[in-house]
Amino acid sequence: MTSRSFLRLVLAGAVASGAVVLAAVPAGAASPGKAKAPLTVPVRLLALNDFHGNLEPPTGSSGRMVDENGNTVDAGGAAYIATHMKALTDKNTIAVAQGDLIGASPLLSAAYHDEPSVEFLGKLGLKVAAVGNHEFDEGYTELRRIMKGGCHPVDGCSPAGKWKGATFDYVGANVLFKNPNERTDALASLGAQQAQAKKLMADWGVPALPPVSVKWVNGVPIGFIGLVTQTTPNIVTAEGIKNLKFIDEVKAANVASKILKLVGVKAQVVLMHEGDQVNAGQSPDACSAVAGAGARIATQVDPEIDVVLSGHSHQAYLCKIKDPAGNDRLYSQGGSFGRVITQVDLKVNLKNLDIDRSSVVADNHVVTRTVDPDSDINTFVQTWRDRVAPVANKTIGSITAELSNTATPSGESPLGDVIADAQLAATRTGGNAQIALMNPGGVRTLLSYPSSPAGEGDGVVTYGEAFAVQPFNNLMQVVTLTGAQLKTVLEQQFTGGPNNQPFTKILQPSANFTYTYSTGAPWGSKVSDMKIDGVPVTDAQTIRVAANNFLVGGGDAFAAFTQGTDLWSGPLDIDAFVAYLGTNSPIAPPATNRITVTS
């Protein structure tokens, strides 16, 4: 919508719905003696979250879902999503999403900076999406390119030609520029109300993204507020978001809600990339979510907000929570990887243009593969499969047995250890690295044996399989840490501490680095007996430590990494892994004995 027409449309819509009321209820139409029900119009929301570029049906546990009957079924895949969406879509429908639609994607999408996935979501009819943390994986500038169009500054245009930009709106109300003088067009869609909206936002910053989007359905405006987890700076690469701040979600949502009210939009839906955990194996329609960061926001945001659709935790749930005014409010999520579509049916009162809370009904639909896949989307995905096939199917090495990414009791995994070894090998020359440390969350999947879906049992590893393990295109870097700083990095692995590490995250060490940690010792004194090539590490000595740029930037709450000096940047992590597989194949699973655990 052009900026100028916005308010006019809002007002015109209100008038038009008034006209509908008059037209639909001619004098005397209501039966005498019966109370007149308030006139409402139906609206249906269909929501996706955490798609992560899964155009092809995801495999393994990522492609299975527990359904309403407690059965585990195959789920997901773009062509199946399209079939289910078509079946669920009626004339009252708006398709929406809650972020992480792109980033950490399979090669098919990632090789083209996720343009194929964003195009698919447009074909699906998506109208508005919150940004997730992974939308920032390649930085804010790249996100703007995905939104607006243009070819990639380094890799150029994809085989499909010049990127036209997303056909849906990305929104993120709590993403602000650090610099208050930054120019922004994020409020452009508010037209005549821009100045007032700016005033509302003045005391907290300049929006880096449109905070809200208004979509019309059935003659009524629905306002969508985008939110992304305020922990985003801890989980994405610092360089790409260095000009941004991610503020408290509740505070941002409440200002965005006021902006919507300012332009007459009272039917308000939060699309939030933050969520909670559920009990394993539960129905996608059950709640019993462990109340965490998502529930905090869902319960605390302004009572004017009617529905909170969430994401980020990759769980499926439908919860009814109380808003600050004591009214019921839907709080839901639809799993991940396109395995679940959340359907929300609601009614908007034509008199006050607000959502009738008692009318809200939600249902999580599992995207089963027992339906016919949509043929147009099938063709679309096949086109990209053909384009990427020469890259994906190239053999790069082999393994003698499965390399698992599941943590052993020490916190190491065989594949994590191999990746650390690969990273050290790639950074010794040039970066003078002495050890390498790899974040476990960055080892995205295992290398199975037989390693190809065809199952020939030869342990062949293709580029596509290696990429699935290391999909972030992080840079390998090396910094100098003192022995004392390295110890602090390792202390920061454990939950708690000054950085408030949310989970224990044991970094995967290269083979030549060993140490001991005590599970029972207090935070700050857990780590001891650090050795490099068998030689004890002293507090004062300096060590060249290799890690990806996410960790070196302080990612995953490893703040001590940012004290590193003499930064050197080397190859991409995927290139380091591919090179190592090429030189050292066949690779056998290493013993995970680099870390010793005591009580």
Ligand SMILES: [Zn+2]
């Ligand atoms: Zn996320």
